[in-house]
Amino acid sequence: MRIAVCRPQVPFARGGAEIMTDTLVSELRARGHDADLVSVPFKWYPGARVLTQAFLWRMLDLDEADGQKIDMVVATKFPSYVVRHPEKRVWLVHQFRQAYELDRTDLGQFSESPEDRALRRSVQRLDRLALGEATRLFSTSSNVAERLERSTGLIAEVLPHPPQQLGYRCEGYGDFVLSANRLDRAKRIDLLLEAAALDPALRVVVVSNGPDRARLEEVAHGHGINGRVEFRGRVSGEQLADLYARCLAVYYAPVDEDFGMGPYESFLSEKPVITTTDAGGPLDVVLDRQTGLVVAPDAADIAQAAAWLREHPADAARFGRAGKALAEEVTWDHAIGRLLS
Amino acid sequence: MKVAYFSPMPPERSGIADYSALVLPELRQRIGVEVVRRGRKRAPRAADVCLYHVGNNPDAHGWIVEALRRRPGVVVLHDFVLHHLVAGLTIGRRDGHGYLDAMEREGGVVGRLLGHAVLDKRIPPLWENRPEDFHLAGEIFDLASALIVHSRYVRDRARAAGYGKPVFVVPHPAWPAPDVQPERVEGEPLFGAFGNLNATKRVPQLLEAFARVRGSHPRARLLLVGAASPGFDLERRLQRLGLDSSGLIREDYVDEARLWALMTACDVVVSLRAPTMGETSGGVIRALTLGKPLVVSDVGWFRELPDETALKVPPDEGEADTLAAALELLAAREDVRAAMGDAARTLAVREHDVGRSAELYVAALEQAAGGAVVQEEIFVDVARAAAEVGIGPDAPDVTAIAQRLAEVELAE
Numbered sequence: 212m213r214i215a216v217c218r219p220q221v222p223f224a225r226g227g228a229e230i231m232t233d234t235l236v237s238e239l240r241a242r243g244h245d246a247d248l249v250s251v252p253f254k255w256y257p258g259a260r261v262l263t264q265a266f267l268w269r270m271l272d273l274d275e276a277d278g279q280k281i282d283m284v285v286a287t288k289f290p291s292y293v294v295r296h297p298e299k300r301v302w303l304v305h306q307f308r309q310a311y312e313l314d315r316t317d318l319g320q321f322s323e324s325p326e327d328r329a330l331r332r333s334v335q336r337l338d339r340l341a342l343g344e345a346t347r348l349f350s351t352s353s354n355v356a357e358r359l360e361r362s363t364g365l366i367a368e369v370l371p372h373p374p375q376q377l378g379y380r381c382e383g384y385g386d387f388v389l390s391a392n393r394l395d396r397a398k399r400i401d402l403l404l405e406a407a408a409l410d411p412a413l414r415v416v417v418v419s420n421g422p423d424r425a426r427l428e429e430v431a432h433g434h435g436i437n438g439r440v441e442f443r444g445r446v447s448g449e450q451l452a453d454l455y456a457r458c459l460a461v462y463y464a465p466v467d468e469d470f471g472m473g474p475y476e477s478f479l480s481e482k483p484v485i486t487t488t489d490a491g492g493p494l495d496v497v498l499d500r501q502t503g504l505v506v507a508p509d510a511a512d513i514a515q516a517a518a519w520l521r522e523h524p525a526d527a528a529r530f531g532r533a534g535k536a537l538a539e540e541v542t543w544d545h546a547i548g549r550l551l552s
Numbered sequence: 553m554k555v556a557y558f559s560p561m562p563p564e565r566s567g568i569a570d571y572s573a574l575v576l577p578e579l580r581q582r583i584g585v586e587v588v589r590r591g592r593k594r595a596p597r598a599a600d601v602c603l604y605h606v607g608n609n610p611d612a613h614g615w616i617v618e619a620l621r622r623r624p625g626v627v628v629l630h631d632f633v634l635h636h637l638v639a640g641l642t643i644g645r646r647d648g649h650g651y652l653d654a655m656e657r658e659g660g661v662v663g664r665l666l667g668h669a670v671l672d673k674r675i676p677p678l679w680e681n682r683p684e685d686f687h688l689a690g691e692i693f694d695l696a697s698a699l700i701v702h703s704r705y706v707r708d709r710a711r712a713a714g715y716g717k718p719v720f721v722v723p724h725p726a727w728p729a730p731d732v733q734p735e736r737v738e739g740e741p742l743f744g745a746f747g748n749l750n751a752t753k754r755v756p757q758l759l760e761a762f763a764r765v766r767g768s769h770p771r772a773r774l775l776l777v778g779a780a781s782p783g784f785d786l787e788r789r790l791q792r793l794g795l796d797s798s799g800l801i802r803e804d805y806v807d808e809a810r811l812w813a814l815m816t817a818c819d820v821v822v823s824l825r826a827p828t829m830g831e832t833s834g835g836v837i838r839a840l841t842l843g844k845p846l847v848v849s850d851v852g853w854f855r856e857l858p859d860e861t862a863l864k865v866p867p868d869e870g871e872a873d874t875l876a877a878a879l880e881l882l883a884a885r886e887d888v889r890a891a892m893g894d895a896a897r898t899l900a901v902r903e904h905d906v907g908r909s910a911e912l913y914v915a916a917l918e919q920a921a922g923g924a925v926v927q928e929e930i931f932v933d934v935a936r937a938a939a940e941v942g943i944g945p946d947a948p949d950v951t952a953i954a955q956r957l958a959e960v961e962l963a964e
Binding site: 262324 | 959
């Protein structure tokens with residue numbers, strides 16, 4: 212089958228959606244499909260640019276390429292699903308969250324002006340129409356599916372995907388908690404830093420980059436915990452797998468996250484995950500005292516969770532192994548089978 | 553955002569006043585609302601958008617139409633056919649020319665001539681005999697920057713009448729079920745029909761059908777609640793149909809509390825209507841809340857009720873037969889009544905939740921208040937990009953671009 216995987220691209224940014232779509236293309240190819248990635252740059256400001264940029268997808272003609280029919284498109288996140296195609300599958304990574312649950316929060320985008328309010332509604336209407344055209348609609352987590360149903364009434368089948376392929380392994384339970392999220396505010400890495408400030412025995416390794424890095428470094432500096440917090444920046448796959456292999460646990464507590472590959476990567480390394488009750492998607496798989504610890508979004512609770520795992524390494528290992536069993540069930544064979552069926 | 557809210561309000565006796573009393577508290581939790589005092593024709597200066605509730609009663613809505621004429625805004629169209637309203641605002645104010653103009657606007661010269669015939673009393677008033685043929689909503693359409701309607705039926709009729717601006721379908725919200733004891737009314741089963749008694753409520757057909765059902769279910773009763781319209785003589789109707797009044801229970805106009813108590817006592821609620829003016833029925837909404845199986849006419853908004861909740865009777869020559877069969881089925885099958893009642897209750901919660909209606913109102917108002925600016929911005933951005941690469945207004949590609957924009961409703 213000829214399949215076009217559609218993904219918007221914020222130039223110079225790379226995160227979970229990019230990894231997922233790149234991997235999907237190679238996994239489709241590995242199964243004999245003629246798959247390719249279709250990517251269009253995306254900028255969501257100022258004003259109505261969010262919609263005109265979305266509209267670019269509508270103008271694409273993906274019925275065929277170079278005289279050959281394209282059998283299916285698989286759209287992923289806003290606004291790639293605005294594309295037209297008679298066989299449009301959507302594997303929803305997320306909608307334009309500023310128009311939904313992030314509205315009127317620090318992470319929102321739309322002001323109270325009548326124009327901005329109308330703009331937000333137009334994004335919602337566009338979602339309803341474009342997603343309503345899908346011949347099948349999947350979401351990467353139940354959190355994404357629930358948001359979709361709440362906002363549009365559309366029902367998506369939950370279809371998680373495996374994380375990026377790394378040399379996952381477990382080499383013991385070291386003395387540090389790992390954070391491997393992109394550094395932006397919504398990932399709430401500052402909570403982990405504040406936890407480290409409360410517990411002098413807690414060591415933290417933060418990998419990846421992002422717009423919040425400077426602020427986070429200031430937070431660490433302000434708390435006087437520089438010696439116990441390492442900012443490693445962007446690391447290679449090998450280095451990341453090595454950190455997963457050696458850490459005590461993984462911290463993963465974004466606000467109302469869509470899906471998050473972090474827990475799966477952690478589990479494949481047999482590591483428990485510390486998350487929060489409001490983390491959203493990760494709660495599909497991070498089960499309190501089964502595969503990790505789920506605590507209130509509060510620095511003291513996170514510090515306490517990390518200390519508990521440090522003092523109970525056998526339980527940490529047990530949680531990690533249970534997580535691994537769960538993560539191993541999520542395979543590309545299964546995901547692609549359902550996606551194309 | 554501030555909304556100026558024009559509507560009849562309690563204690564005014566009007567279904568729309570009750571409606572507003574239900575919606576307003578929910579709306580106020582989500583958006584700034586100022587209810588405009590009855591009779592005031594100017595919107596408060598700070599209002600970003602005006603919301604006008606328009607129904608068919610000239611006494612209740614005349615001042616609202618006058619305010620709409622001063623400042624266009626979003627219109628909640630409670631009835632599609634506004635003939636009665638327009639007649640009241642023209643003939644009722646000794647403005648025969650206004651009525652003729654409204655008739656001509658919709659029906660051309662023939663319409664104007666018919667209007668003359670009405671004014672000269674050569675033919676019976678059209679708003680009583682043929683309102684559905686002349687809806688007379690044209691002026692309201694001109695003034696409304698957007699419409700809020702309660703059914704797809706009214707939306708489609710507005711579109712068919714040429715209304716091209718945004719139309720939002722907001723389901724009629726359901727009242728919460730009050731904590732009332734069912735009234736003691738005999739009947740196994742008890743059928744109930746609520747609302748004014750007149751020919752458009754298909755009372756003759758209902759009486760005929762019920763008489764047949766009584767043959768096989770002698771303990772069945774029909775409760776008719778509501779004032780008889782002038783000229784509608786129930787006794788004479790019964791005589792003419794050769795029916796006796798056994799099994800019939802009559803109640804005149806009742807207050808809200810008694811209405812709920814009586815409806816709660818019913819096993820089935822019958823709500824027939826033909827022709828329809830595009831209205832929803834507050835009675836049916838209440839019946840859904842109470843989880844009552846319904847028998848309705850297969851017209852307008854009533855047709856949109858899910859089949860699991862309502863048996864639908866086309867108002868055709870076989871109406872009495874179909875109606876009798878529906879009543880017979882529900883009389884005989886308690887399990888069917890129970891299943892339909894459950895579906896009704898579920899529908900009331902899912903579709904007619906007042907919070908959901910308020911959300912949809914806010915969405916509609918926000919789009920109406922700022923939507924034109926957004927559309928303009930999109931249009932300019934797309935047109936500029938096209939022009940920069942040589943796609944001018946006359947280029948064939950412009951049609952494709954316009955089509956794509958319309959497909960996803962980014963432009964009208």
